[in-house]
Amino acid sequence: MSAYKQSGTRETKLSDEVILRPFCDDDLGGVIDLITGTLNSIYSADELRKIWNWKFNENPFSSGQAPHAIVLEHDGRIVGNTGQVAIPVKLGEKFVTGYANSDFAVAEGYRTYGLRLASTFWRNAGVPFLIATSANETACAVDRAFGARELISSRTRWFKVRHPFRVLGALNMRKNGAVGESFADNLWMLPVSGLKSLVSTPLGLKKVSGGGLEVREVSEFGDEFDELWEEVSPYYPVAVARNSQYLNWRYAQYPLGKTRVFAAYRGSRLQGFTVVQVSWRLVDIAIKQACITELFTRPGDGAAQQQLLKAALVCAKTEDVDIVQALGFTSGVCKLLEENFFLKTRTRWSPYLYKNNIDASHSVSEEGWFISLGDGDAVF
CATH class of the missing domain: 3.40.630.30 (Gcn5-related N-acetyltransferase (GNAT))
Known part of the structure; x- marks a missing residue:
């Protein structure tokens, strides 16, 4: 049964x-x-x-x-x-x-x-385990009433606006929904200084050394991605298993849109990878966005994180997107995004919720979670 x-x-x-x-x-x-x-x-x-x-x-x-x-x-x-x-x-x-x-x-x-x-x-x-994305505050409250727990850290999103007037124009055209009900609305809730920075913020990446790394675009995930996952997974008590089987299905075989994958190597050894998915929407606004759905490296490898972020932003420029969106997967990534002129917005509710049925009497501690934009259905 x-x-x-x-x-x-x-x-x-x-x-x-x-x-x-x-x-x-x-x-x-x-x-x-x-x-x-x-x-x-x-x-x-x-x-x-x-x-x-x-x-x-x-x-x-x-x-x-x-x-x-x-x-x-x-x-x-x-x-x-x-x-x-x-x-x-x-x-x-x-x-x-x-x-x-x-x-x-x-x-x-x-x-x-x-x-x-x-x-x-x-x-x-x-x-054993359920996860969902919540579109607004009301939906989040309903899910919680049925036993779901909020992943509080998911309330923060990071945005880098490449074409501010296109984005502001799209926001002006948006008619449905109450302010604060969606991520699109929360762009309006950025502080005044943040809105000013949409125009004044430099669009480039903070200069970093190469760190002996070679970043190249790949079309599939091979055995070296399994080796990376096996080595890194003990650092994360809770995570979607980022082995080659999952990554190939989730990204290489995704049937629509444009998905680009960049891998960082030090010699022949894989240090990490990033995935950029390009689409014509930001939740419910018709603008062209790039989602950094993965930025996965060995913990503490700041050089790999920075070079992969650089590759993602060069990709966004090549695709001429209006806005780049990312989730602060770890404290190190949050710091990197802030240093490189991403703007931070925070919702009143948690877009990611979960339920652990293996031990329903205890919450899964958020400390040590690894979660990305690719884990939910927001960019499916």
Whole structure:
């Protein structure tokens, strides 16, 4: 019996007409229609199908432990969906299959049932580890009510604005949502000095020595990435396992947009890597952004971090993006971003939430977490 069934969640009749049940392949068309109709997706239906196939059917960590998604159905129509993307997670000395929430969507008029959909994801005790991204303060509060814990350190995001007037123009055009409800709104909440620095801040990188490093672009993740992960993973009690299998699926095989990977070598030894994903949106604003989804090095290797950040920013310049976004993965990376003229913004809620079902009575300490923008569905 699967862990999903062990958790007691099967097809459930929520009213005379609304049913909550596991996703089946015949639901895909209805789920795509729901996503395009409620999430203002920048992707076409065909592109969403490609992403869905990548998330679930091509995912090497999907084992049938949980369905691809949980759906709400009303009179044959899909009116709610929450996806469950399998990911490899390191918890202390254990390696488990966790699930990242994705594509949470509920049709207008069914929001009350959406609460049941959210609770079904978070209360699946048969899955060892759950993680989700929260779009706004209200959604975060709902997730917490169902047992999710906030990852407080994820409240801080870093931005480097390359074309300030394009960004400010896009913000002026944005009409939906209350101020403070999304990351886009929080750009408005930067201090006045920060807004001034959008225009006055130097766009280059702080000068650093090469440190005997060679940074080159790669198209796939080979055995040396497994060796790097094996060496570095003991430093991080909690992390998505960044081995070659995960990295190739997550980045090299991602079907849409543009993903560029840069690796730093000292001689023949891999010191670290960075991943830059380019897209035409910043949550819900139509501007061109580059997300630094990974900046992973041996702890304390400041030279590798700086050279990889330089490669990411050169990439952003080449792609002519409007804004570069990063998450402060470690205190060292936060310091590096600040030194190199990134602006910091902080939300009132935690965009990343988790639940540890291996030992539900204790919180996973945030100390030692390694988390990146690539771990959630924000850039899927």
